[in-house]
Amino acid sequence: MSLGAVREPRQARSKAYVSLVKALGRGWLRDRSQVFFTVLLPLMFMVLLASVFGSTGDSASRVLAVGEVPVLDDADPEDFTVTAVADLDEAMLMLREGDADAAVVQEGDTVRIYPSPTSQTSGSIAAGNLSALVDNVNVEVLSAAAPGAPVLEAEVEEADGGGLRAIQYLAPGILAWGVAISGVFGAAGTIVDWKRDKLLRRLRLTPASVKTFLGAKVSVNLLVAVGQTVVFLAVAALGFGLELSGWSWFAVPLVLLGTLAFLAIGVVIGGIAQTSPGAAGLSNLVTMPMAFVSGAFWPLALSPTWVQWISYLSPMRYLNEALQSVVVYGSPPVTVLPQLGFLAAFAAIVAVVAWKTFKFDEL
Amino acid sequence: MDAAIEVADLRKTYRGRRTGEIRAVDGVSFRVERGEFFGILGPNGAGKTTTLEIVEGLRKPDSGTVRLLGRSPWPHSPELTGRVGVQLQASAFFEFLTAREQIETFAELYGAAKGRAAEMLDLVGLAEHANVRCEKLSGGQQQRLSIACTLVGDPELVFLDEPTAALDPQARRNLWDLMRAINAEGRTVVLTTHYMEEAEALCDRVAIMDSGKIRAVDSPAGFVRGLDAPTRVTVAAGQLTDERVKELAAGEHVAEGPNAIVFETRDPRKLLTALASDGALEGLAVRTANLEDVFLHVTGREWRE
Structure with missing residues (x-):
């Protein structure tokens, strides 16, 4: 038997990777519920929360x-x-x-x-x-009575140059939450779909390897996260007056790292759940409390101490903090190294747990 | 040249917490020659799919060996998977893609030539549905698209796992023509089915599987011959006298009902000639033994679909 048709493996692999990214990306763009979840839902939350928190303070x-x-x-x-x-x-x-x-x-x-x-x-x-x-x-009365006496006068300067209006602390939190839900729901939903439609099993029988396919799938999720971040920050800046710092571009690597951590959580959930509603329910069960203890919707300082302690375990907290530092306060990326380190460690640990507990036979 | 498939003494046991031990595959051996249309026939739960998944390389057996085109399917090797096409029981598609995008993606994964995807869509009769999203295709169309994806890599060996299950009779017949054409091109085809007539109509050889074991392998005609079962000839009642019936039965079993007389005979030619000369052919029906009788004979159990 001649095997002349077999191409050089690396070239074949990268070709397979490209066609898989194309197929999966196309599918994602056509799935309206996905687009709603990742792009529109966080924007809706921003409008809502900005109007709730933004109404006090300004008016007489x-x-x-x-x-x-x-x-x-x-x-x-x-x-x-x-x-x-x-x-x-x-x-x-x-x-x-x-x-x-x-x-x-x-x-x-x-x-x-x-x-x-x-x-x-x-x-x-x-x-x-x-x-x-x-x-x-x-003071006016006293000054009139004793014209020469010095009077203390207090001048109130707002912190952070006075620019920290509601949108400034809301935007990073909601973005972190948006990235989290699209990562967790996306991965969990995909795995439950694979259990049903056996796509992964079918692809294992093509010359493309499982690694190539999983790599393509993760790449699409990362691309989505970057797109989501760019759209969100653009709308927040142009529509709601979010002031972006010069370091804002560093949101991209932060969001990529965060997405890896959230995808890993989603894989664990997808391994447990057997149906789509089950996967969605479990994903909510994880992401909703996580958002509340991570300062995603209001500053962590307003939460009770025990919530602040729990938040140390949440990847969303670190993503939120790091985004706030670089995007809003304009701190250089070096200052968020601890947050980066935690996100990386969290992603690695959960990925190992997912790998060890996953039942590949179900796919 | 190596055989298309050589399987020796496969065993696979599942241990469930509630179900206990299930011997899904219990010492299965068979051999498929190149160009053959080979069927694995058995009721649901007989172990057909598990056997196929082990042979394809999706599952590892507890013991036993598999050679596909002279190679082991484990570990995954692009050289082998490029020569084998597999259709799984569920139609596995990329979500939200059209039929054309679907098959083009598979064509790229198999490194097939550019025009091959369109050619395959044509072959399975889906050219005019090329721009329809997969989820909008009917069950039969999805099965045909799935088979097209299987063929797009120009495989020498094709596995089809119950492709006609859940299809209406017309769609099933269409798929039969397609499967015959695939085999006629020189490809080895392995088909699992729980339809007797399907195995009878398509397969060169059939393995009868039940409870994780292959009970017998033969051609459909060979099975029936080997059964040495009588042919049942039915005519409407009232055309023959009782003496004539006894005479024609010639010592073999005969059953007389109010509407029909049923002869069982080893010499259908003689009986039919006699009936014709008597002019007693009204309501004639001739039924030879079929795979259903073979299954009953081989497994000792009634066929259950």
Whole structure:
């Protein structure tokens, strides 16, 4: 038998790799649910969360003036929206309904402030603003009485150059979460599909090796993650005013490493699950709590201490932190080496677990 | 020249937590010559698919040897897989690709010439469905596309694992023509099936498998001959007198019902000539023994589909 048709192995392998990447990539682009999951869903979350977290802080405090409140006469309309009400009972009712942030009563020299019990954050902001207003009036009075005396003046500078609006801390977290769900769901779903349609088994019987096929599959997932990152950051920057640092390009290697870790988790889940709904359920069970303990949707500092401790085990935390450092704060990549190291170690350990526990006979 | 397939004493046992030990393949040996159409016939769960998967190199046996075209299928070698085409029971396709993209991908994996993919689509009658996504094809069309993917690498040896299961009778007949054509081109074909008539219609030789063992191997005609079973001749009742029936039966078994008389005879020619001269051919039916009788004889059990 002549074997003249057999080409040089390496050339054949790279040709097989290219055609597999083409076939798998095409399939991915045509799967609308995949496109929705990886691109649109994170963007929807960004719009939602940006509107939730972005609404406080910028607007003026809504203050109810009960009767005559002369101290409010000097109030800057940018800081206070004043509404006059007849008596305190009416004011309390409005506070309870959430129609105002604080009520003010002035009796002679005493200014009484009633912050909102319904919305405690905006209530305390309003109370703080009102106290500052009272202090300012006092300073003016004292300065007039003793013209030469020095007066301390506090100037508030916002941290990080004042640019850390909601989008700045939301975007890296949501991106990390988006990368996580497309990695975990993608790998778990693919493996369950292979159990059903036996594609991997069929491909094992072609001259292309399993390694070539798995390499092509992982490559497509990595390409998807890069595309997802570029689209997400572009929309966040152009549509929502995210300010990208000069180091933002380093998001790409970070996301690639993160994707490897999340794919490994997905392979473990795909090994356990037997059906598509099962794989999706288990993936949710892993990614949802992970997002909540990793500071993906709000700053970790706002979470209780035990959550912060758990977060040390989560790869999403490290991806989030590293993305925040390089994309938002513009720190050079050297500063995120610890996060990179953890992501790499996590990916390696889970990949070994996946490899050892996987039942290849099921594919 | 080496045989297409040589299998010696394959054994494979599954140990399930609940099911206990199952001897899926229990000492299977057979040999398939080049150019042969070889069938493995048996009921579901007989061990056909496991045997095939071991022969193809998808599973490792507990013991025993396999030679495909003179080589071991294990470990995976591109030289061998390039000469063997396999169709698995489930149609394994890349998701969301059209029939053409599907087969072109397989053509590239096998390193086939450029025009080969289109040629194969034509051969299996799917040229006009080339731009249809795989999941939108009917069951028969999917099976044909799957066979086209199997053939695209121009294999010398083709494995088809129950390709006609779950197809309607018309689609099944179409696939039979295709399988005959594949074999006629000089390719060795190994087919597993649980349809008796399919094995009878297509195969040069058939191995009857049951409970993990090959019970017998022969050509369909050889099996029936070896059975030495009588031919059953049926005619409508009321055409013959009781004496004449007794005479024609000539000592062999005869059954008389209200509507029909059934003769069992070893000499159908003599009986049929006599019936013709009596003018008693109304409602005539002649049934020779078939593989179903062979299966009953070989395994001692009724055929169950």
